[in-house]
Amino acid sequence: MNGTATGLRPYALRCDHRTTPLGIGGRTPFLSWRLAADDDAPRGTAPAAYRVEVTPDDDSHAGWDTGRVEDPEAIGVVYAGPALRPRTRYHWQVTVWTADGAEGRERSWFETGLDAGEWRASWIANDWTAVEVVDPPEEGERALDAHGLLPCPLLRREFSASTAPVRARLYVSARGLYEMRINGRRVGDGELTPGWTDYRHRVQYQTYDVTALVREGGNVLAATLADGWWSGYVGFEPRRPGAHYGGFPQFIAQLHLDYADGSSQVIGTDERWRTSDGPIRYADLLMGECHDARRAAGGWDEPGFDDRDWPAARVADTGTDTLVPSVDEPVRALGELPAAAVTRIGPEAHVVDFGQNFAGRVRLTVRAPRRGQRIVIRHAETLDDDGGLYTANLRTAAATDTLITGADTVVFEPRFTYHGFRYAEVTGLAELNPGDVTGVVLHSDTPRAGTFDCADPAIRRLHENITWGQRSNFVSVPTDCPQRDERLGWLADAQVFLPTACLGADVAAFFTKWMHDVRDAQGPDGGFSNVAPRLAGVADEGAPGWGDAGVLVPWHLYRVYGDERFLADSLDAMCAWVDFVHRHNPDLVWRHKVGPHFADWLSIGRPTPREVVATAYFAHSAELTARAARVLGGDQADRAERYSALARDVRAVFTARFAGPDGRIEGDTQTAYLLALAFDLLPDDLASHAARRLAALVEEAGPGLTTGFLGVGLIAPVLDRWGRADLVHALLRRTRRPSWLYPLRHGATTIWERWDGYTEEHGFQAPAMNSFNHYALGSIGEWLYQGLAGLDQAPASVAYRELVVRPRPFDGEPFWAEAAYDSARGRIAVRWRQDDDGFRLDVTVPPGATATVHVPGDDHAAVREGEHPAGESPGVEFVGIETAATGGKTLVYRVESGDYRFFARRTG
Ligand code: BGC
Numbered sequence: 001m002n003g004t005a006t007g008l009r010p011y012a013l014r015c016d017h018r019t020t021p022l023g024i025g026g027r028t029p030f031l032s033w034r035l036a037a038d039d040d041a042p043r044g045t046a047p048a049a050y051r052v053e054v055t056p057d058d059d060s061h062a063g064w065d066t067g068r069v070e071d072p073e074a075i076g077v078v079y080a081g082p083a084l085r086p087r088t089r090y091h092w093q094v095t096v097w098t099a100d101g102a103e104g105r106e107r108s109w110f111e112t113g114l115d116a117g118e119w120r121a122s123w124i125a126n127d128w129t130a131v132e133v134v135d136p137p138e139e140g141e142r143a144l145d146a147h148g149l150l151p152c153p154l155l156r157r158e159f160s161a162s163t164a165p166v167r168a169r170l171y172v173s174a175r176g177l178y179e180m181r182i183n184g185r186r187v188g189d190g191e192l193t194p195g196w197t198d199y200r201h202r203v204q205y206q207t208y209d210v211t212a213l214v215r216e217g218g219n220v221l222a223a224t225l226a227d228g229w230w231s232g233y234v235g236f237e238p239r240r241p242g243a244h245y246g247g248f249p250q251f252i253a254q255l256h257l258d259y260a261d262g263s264s265q266v267i268g269t270d271e272r273w274r275t276s277d278g279p280i281r282y283a284d285l286l287m288g289e290c291h292d293a294r295r296a297a298g299g300w301d302e303p304g305f306d307d308r309d310w311p312a313a314r315v316a317d318t319g320t321d322t323l324v325p326s327v328d329e330p331v332r333a334l335g336e337l338p339a340a341a342v343t344r345i346g347p348e349a350h351v352v353d354f355g356q357n358f359a360g361r362v363r364l365t366v367r368a369p370r371r372g373q374r375i376v377i378r379h380a381e382t383l384d385d386d387g388g389l390y391t392a393n394l395r396t397a398a399a400t401d402t403l404i405t406g407a408d409t410v411v412f413e414p415r416f417t418y419h420g421f422r423y424a425e426v427t428g429l430a431e432l433n434p435g436d437v438t439g440v441v442l443h444s445d446t447p448r449a450g451t452f453d454c455a456d457p458a459i460r461r462l463h464e465n466i467t468w469g470q471r472s473n474f475v476s477v478p479t480d481c482p483q484r485d486e487r488l489g490w491l492a493d494a495q496v497f498l499p500t501a502c503l504g505a506d507v508a509a510f511f512t513k514w515m516h517d518v519r520d521a522q523g524p525d526g527g528f529s530n531v532a533p534r535l536a537g538v539a540d541e542g543a544p545g546w547g548d549a550g551v552l553v554p555w556h557l558y559r560v561y562g563d564e565r566f567l568a569d570s571l572d573a574m575c576a577w578v579d580f581v582h583r584h585n586p587d588l589v590w591r592h593k594v595g596p597h598f599a600d601w602l603s604i605g606r607p608t609p610r611e612v613v614a615t616a617y618f619a620h621s622a623e624l625t626a627r628a629a630r631v632l633g634g635d636q637a638d639r640a641e642r643y644s645a646l647a648r649d650v651r652a653v654f655t656a657r658f659a660g661p662d663g664r665i666e667g668d669t670q671t672a673y674l675l676a677l678a679f680d681l682l683p684d685d686l687a688s689h690a691a692r693r694l695a696a697l698v699e700e701a702g703p704g705l706t707t708g709f710l711g712v713g714l715i716a717p718v719l720d721r722w723g724r725a726d727l728v729h730a731l732l733r734r735t736r737r738p739s740w741l742y743p744l745r746h747g748a749t750t751i752w753e754r755w756d757g758y759t760e761e762h763g764f765q766a767p768a769m770n771s772f773n774h775y776a777l778g779s780i781g782e783w784l785y786q787g788l789a790g791l792d793q794a795p796a797s798v799a800y801r802e803l804v805v806r807p808r809p810f811d812g813e814p815f816w817a818e819a820a821y822d823s824a825r826g827r828i829a830v831r832w833r834q835d836d837d838g839f840r841l842d843v844t845v846p847p848g849a850t851a852t853v854h855v856p857g858d859d860h861a862a863v864r865e866g867e868h869p870a871g872e873s874p875g876v877e878f879v880g881i882e883t884a885a886t887g888g889k890t891l892v893y894r895v896e897s898g899d900y901r902f903f904a905r906r907t908g
Contacts, residue, residue, distance in 0.1 A: 006103030023207025033077025114330025121268030176249025190330030420483030562799025603708030663689025671711030
C-alpha cells in the first residue's frame with residue numbers, strides 16, 4: 001500500500017531478511033525495506049527520514065513506534081520496542097519521507113514462534129520391534145540390506161476439534177526428516193525439513209499456518225519420517241559413514257488451535273500417536289529411496305482410518321532445549337526440467353538427458369503398471385564413452401531410487417533424498433515417454449537477486465553454469481558438491497564463493513543460518529572447523545582459508561546487507577579464532593594448528609608455500625576482526641585497537657619473512673601475490689612490484705592461471721585493481737586448459753571441481769575426487785558483475801550506499817554487457833554497449849545511493865547524458881579523468897539516484 005505520495009516507494013519489506021516469516025525466534029528482529037522511485041520522481045529523490053510502526057495483530061498489548069527518524073541512509077531498523085510475545089502476529093509499516101516531504105508507505109507482517117518454555121511435546125519414534133525390517137531378497141531391497149537402512153516410519157494421531165478454529169499453528173521438527181499432512185493434505189512446501197544443523201546443538205523447527213486444514217470434528221495429524229542427515233549417510237568417512245547424530249529418526253510437533261470463543265487446544269507428540277512402517281522401504285540422502293507402492297496404506301493420513309493394529313509411538317526423548325525456530329527458508333522444489341532427450345539403451349532401459357546438471361530428483365509417471373514391477377532410476381552427472389552412466393565419481397553414493405509398483409498408475413517422486421545429476425537411467429520400463437519424466441530442481445529458497453548477460457555466448461554460459469552451481473549446492477547448507485558421498489559445508493568453498501553467491505541470490509537468511517552452524521562447530525579453544533555443521537571425525541581442525549571463513553563470511557554479509565548483527569553475532573567467535581591462531585603462533589607466522597592444511601587446494605604446478613597462505617589469512621582475519629569491532633563501536637573499541645595492531649604486526653612479519661626487496665614473494669606463485677595484494681599485506685612500493693610480478697606470471701602462463709580454490713576468486717579483482725583488466729579479459733576468454741571456458745568444450749553445464757575434470761588426452765580425472773558440480777572455481781562470477789558489467793560498490797561502502805559503475809570493455813572491440821542487482825537498498829542496473837558509434841552506458845541508481853560512473857575515454861566534451869552534454873545534465877557532476885596503471889583513461893562522473901543514459905561519441 002502506498003501512502004499519499006509521489007517520490008519513493010518502500011518495497012521488499014523483510015523481517016530478519018525474510019518475507020513475512022512465521023515463527024521467528026529473535027526478540028529483536030531486523031525490519032528492513034528497499035526503495036524505488038516513482039516514475040515521475042526527479043533525479044536525486046532521496047530518503048530523508050523514516051518511521052516504523054509495529055502493532056500486534058490483536059491489539060492486546062502495546063506496539064512500537066520509532067516516530068520520525070531523520071536518517072537518509074537507513075535501510076532497516078532493529079526492533080527496540082516492548083518485548084514481543086510468543087505466537088503473535090505483528091503488523092508493521094514503514095513510512096519514508098523525501099526531503100521535500102513526499103511520503104511513501106508499505107506494510108508487512110511477521111509472527112513470533114513458540115517460547116522455548118512452551119513446548120509440551122516429546123520426541124517420538126517408531127516402535128522398531130514391530131517393524132519387519134528385511135524384505136524378501138528382491139533386487140530393489142538388496143540396497144536396504146547392504147546399507148542397513150530402515151523403512152520410513154509413519155506416525156498419526158486423530159483428534160477432534162469442537163469447531164473450525166479461527167487460527168491454527170503447527171510447530172514441527174524432526175531428528176531426521178519429516179513430511180507432515182493434515183487430513184490428507186500436505187502441510188507447507190518445504191523439502192528435506194527441518195534441514196541440517198549440528199543437531200546436538202540446535203534443531204530448527206518450522207511453523208505453519210494450518211488454519212485452513214483443520215476442520216470441525218475428526219482430524220488427523222500424519223507424518224512420514226526419514227533418516228536424513230540425522231541418522232542417514234553423510235560424508236565420506238569410512239569409519240563413520242552414517243548415523244552421525246542418532247540411530248533412528250524422531251519427531252516432534254505441537255499444534256495450537258484457537259477458537260472464536262477464546263478457548264484453545266494444544267496437541268503435541270506423545271505416546272498417543274500411532275506408528276507403522278509404510279511404502280517407503282528406505283530413504284537416504286546418499287543412497288536413494290525405495291518406494292513399494294504395494295504397501296501403501298490407503299487413507300492412513302485421513303480421519304477414520306483403522307489404526308488399531310498400529311503400535312503406539314515410543315517417546316524417545318522429552319528434552320526440547322535444542323529446538324530453535326528456523327531462521328532460513330527451507331529447501332523447496334524451485335524448478336522443473338523437461339527431458340531433453342530419451343535414449344533407449346536396452347530392452348527395458350533408457351537414459352534420460354535433462355540437459356542440465358543439477359540437484360534434485362526425477363518425477364516419473366508409470367501408467368497402468370503390472371503389480372510388482374520394479375523400476376530403478378540411477379543418476380549420474382555425465383556419460384561414459386559407451387553412452388551409459390558414468391557413476392565412478394559418486395564414490396559410495398548409490399544415488400539409486402527404486403519404485404515397486406502396485407496396480408495403479410503412479411506418479412513417483414522420492415521425497416527424502418536428492419541427487420546431483422544430469423542423466424538418469426530408468427530400467428524396468430519397456431517404453432519411456434519424454435513427457436513422463438521431469439527433473440525436479442531442489443535448493444534452499446534463496447530468491448534470485450542478480451542477472452548478468454553479455455555479448456559473448458561462452459561467457460553467458462559460464463555465468464549460467466555458476467548460477468547452477470550455486471543452486472545445486474545451496475541445499476540447507478552451502479555444500480561442496482551435490483552428487484558424491486560428501487555434500488558437506490566446507491568452509492573455504494563457501495567463503496571463496498560468497499561474493500558471487502550474494503550477487504546471484506538473496507542469501508542473507510541462508511547464511512544467517514549457516515553462520516550459526518559455523519559457530520556451533522567452533523571448538524572451546526576458539527578453533528573453527530573445516531566443515532559446518534561439524535561431523536565427528538571429519539577434518540575437525542580448521543585449515544588456513546577454511547577456518548577463516550568464520551571471519552570472512554560475516555564481514556562480507558555485513559558489507560552486502562548492511563545488517564550489523566552479522567558482526568555482532570560473530571564478533572566473539574571471530575576474536576576467539578584469531579586469538580587461537582595467535583596463541584599457537586606467537587611469532588606471527590602461522591605454522592601450528594593448521595589442521596589438514598589444504599593450502600591453495602587444487603592449484604596447478606608449483607604450490608604456494610603453506611606458511612605464506614596461512615600467514616596471509618592470519619593477517620586478513622585479524623584485520624577484518626578489527627574492522628568488525630570498529631563498526632560495532634562502543635565497548636568493542638578496545639578490540640578494534642587490539643586486532644588492528646595485531647593485523648599490522650602480522651603484515652609486517654609477512655613482509656619481512658616472505659617478501660623480497662623487489663616485491664617477490666616466497667614461492668613466487670600467482671596465489672602468493674594474490675593473497676598479499678588482495679589482503680593489502682605489503683607496503684605500497686613492494687605492492688606495485690608484486691603486482692607487476694603477478695602480471696608477469698599470468699602472462700608467462702599463457703596468459704593463464706595456476707590458482708586453486710583460495711587464489712581463484714582473487715585473480716580477477718586483483719589484476720583489475722592493478723590496472724590489468726586486459727589480462728582478466730584474456731583469462732576469461734581462454735579456452736585452453738586450465739581456464740573457465742575449457743569445460744564448456746566438454747559440454748559443462750555447471751562448474752567443475754578441477755580444472756582438468758575431463759581431458760581429451762586422459763578422459764576423466766581420478767574418480768576419487770572429480771565432481772562436475774563444485775562452485776569454488778566459479779568465484780569469477782563476482783567479477784562478471786563488478787568488472788565486466790561494471791556494477792560494484794566502493795571499498796568502504798556498505799549495503800551499496802556508494803556505487804562504482806565502471807564497465808571493463810574489451811579494448812576497442814564491439815561488445816555489450818549488462819547486470820542488474822536487487823541490492824539491500826533497491827535495484828541497481830548497468831548496461832553498456834561499445835560499437836562503431838561510441839560507448840553507451842545506462843545506469844540505474846536506487847534512492848539513497850550515489851554512484852561514481854566511469855565512461856571510457858578522455859574527451860569530456862564528447863559525452864552526453866540523455867539530451868544534454870554530460871556536464872550540464874541534472875544530477876550529473878563531472879569529476880575528472882582517471883588513468884589506469886596501464887594507461888587506459890576513464891571520464892569520471894558523480895550521479896545521484898535515478899536513471900542515466902551516457903553516450904560517448906567515438907572521436908578520432
Ligand atoms: C571437498 C572440497 C573441500 C576439500 C578440502 C574436498 O573433498 O570437495 O571442496 O574444500 O575437500 O580440501
